[in-house]
Amino acid sequence: xxxxxxxxxxxxxxxxxxxxxxxxxxxxxxxxxxxxxxxxxxxxxxxxxxxxxxxxxxxxxxxxxxxxxxxxxxxxxxxxxxxxxxxxxxxxxxxxxxxxxxxxxxxxxxxxxxxxxxxxxxxxxxxxxxxxxxxxxxxxxxxxxxxxxxxxxxxxxxxxxxxxxxxxxxxxxxxxxxxxxxxxxxxxxxxxxxxxxxxxxxxxxxxxx
Ligand code: AP5
Ligand code: MG
Numbered sequence: 001x002x003x004x005x006x007x008x009x010x011x012x013x014x015x016x017x018x019x020x021x022x023x024x025x026x027x028x029x030x031x032x033x034x035x036x037x038x039x040x041x042x043x044x045x046x047x048x049x050x051x052x053x054x055x056x057x058x059x060x061x062x063x064x065x066x067x068x069x070x071x072x073x074x075x076x077x078x079x080x081x082x083x084x085x086x087x088x089x090x091x092x093x094x095x096x097x098x099x100x101x102x103x104x105x106x107x108x109x110x111x112x113x114x115x116x117x118x119x120x121x122x123x124x125x126x127x128x129x130x131x132x133x134x135x136x137x138x139x140x141x142x143x144x145x146x147x148x149x150x151x152x153x154x155x156x157x158x159x160x161x162x163x164x165x166x167x168x169x170x171x172x173x174x175x176x177x178x179x180x181x182x183x184x185x186x187x188x189x190x191x192x193x194x195x196x197x198x199x200x201x202x203x204x205x206x207x208x209x
Pocket of ligand 1: 007008009010011012013014015016030031032033035052053056057058059060064084085086087088089092118119121122123131132133134136137157166192193194195196199
């Protein structure tokens with residue numbers, strides 16, 4: 001099944017994707033994770049995008065589209081995938097339609113207050129990308145990931161100024177995709193406010209899994 005996860009920053013797209021791949025047996029492709037890995041590796045892509053991402057802006061469409069196109073050409077994505085965080089603009093969605101055919105677009109619906117609560121408590125493993133939440137799912141007390149030994153840290157773009165910018169960018173550039181995909185009959189709305197298990201059940205029921 002070829003899916004897009006759409007929704008504001010901090011809605012829980014990445015958290016649900018990690019759970020959903022167990023059922024779907026398809027790769028979780030997060031453009032944000034790919035950019036953060038490039039930044040950690042200090043590759044040319046990472047150097048180019050670091051400032052943009054830390055401040056909460058969007059990487060340019062051409063760079064992002066080329067990256068996703070190349071990733072979807074890999075064999076593991078032939079039968080299905082979860083695209084998390086792409087497309088984020090109408091030009092990205094138009095480009096995607098030219099090289100892949102989606103089955104569904106899952107829209108994570110959550111008010112701004114919920115987003116702020118989730119992002120202000122998020123901790124992420126610097127090495128494997130696993131995430132926790134200071135209140136809802138606390139990281140190990142020593143701040144060391146129990147899966148890979150990496151450091152649990154606060155993403156630079158989770159600082160208040162960048163969060164506000166990410167929300168503004170979401171409203172202006174990404175939210176219009178809800179209407180875009182609804183008009184194509186692809187949109188599935190999911191209430192993203194409950195706990196992860198409840199969301200996973202609703203997701204499976206909505207997709208007939
Ligand atoms: P990206 O990494 O995609 O960030 P985002 O869209 O802002 O989304 P987040 O990862 O912040 O949130 P999420 O919905 O995955 O929530 P999570 O599961 O972590 O992109 C980062 C940057 O890269 C962008 O700003 C941009 O610069 C660039 N970029 C990426 N794609 C791009 C594109 N297509 N075009 C241009 N630029 C692009 O959950 C959040 C927290 O809540 C966690 O602590 C989690 O533990 C907790 N939580 C999750 N679900 C629940 C729940 N149900 N109950 C309680 N707590 C929960
Ligand atoms: Mg994410």
